[in-house]
Amino acid sequence: MTRNEALNAVRANVRNDNLVKHMLATEAITRALAKRFGDDVEEWGLAGLLHDIDIELIGDNFADHGRVGADLAGELGASAEVCHAIMCHNWTNEIPCETALDKALICSDPLTGLITAGALVRPDKKLAGLTAESLMKRFGEKRFAAGASREQIASCEEMGLDLEEFIGIGLEAMKGIASELGL
Numbered sequence: 001m002t003r004n005e006a007l008n009a010v011r012a013n014v015r016n017d018n019l020v021k022h023m024l025a026t027e028a029i030t031r032a033l034a035k036r037f038g039d040d041v042e043e044w045g046l047a048g049l050l051h052d053i054d055i056e057l058i059g060d061n062f063a064d065h066g067r068v069g070a071d072l073a074g075e076l077g078a079s080a081e082v083c084h085a086i087m088c089h090n091w092t093n094e095i096p097c098e099t100a101l102d103k104a105l106i107c108s109d110p111l112t113g114l115i116t117a118g119a120l121v122r123p124d125k126k127l128a129g130l131t132a133e134s135l136m137k138r139f140g141e142k143r144f145a146a147g148a149s150r151e152q153i154a155s156c157e158e159m160g161l162d163l164e165e166f167i168g169i170g171l172e173a174m175k176g177i178a179s180e181l182g183l
């Protein structure tokens, strides 16, 4: 499956533009992590890009989130590894995150929210002037972007990545697609 096919499938299934941006941001971070670890950039990018493709299909059935997405991604031609990462990124499914890709997706998903919120409180509402140092402070403020699970972000350590490095990688990755994100 190509990146373009994946993006078209996302756009066909997700109407909310902010959700599409969230998936693009997650893709940018998982791609950057693949580079950092010398892994498969295209595969890791697909997991990030597709991970919430079911979000508008499942209605109120959050327990189905991830399972429906993994099935859909599989039908579209994504690999078993990508589908597994999508399935287990919903922690409530209680499917353990085992592979490096599983772990990369689960920590990248909430980091996008922390970084986006960090940009939006700046006077210019842009990523350009945002630093990893200020995001580290924001990380410690529990009420700031409260929906961005700190526990899940900090699980980057299970990949052997310290939090500050991870936040720096995520920030640079999102800056790289700032115009697509409108930030």
Ligand SMILES: [Fe+2]
Pocket (backbone or CB within 6 Å): 022, 026, 051, 052, 109
């Ligand atoms: Fe997500």
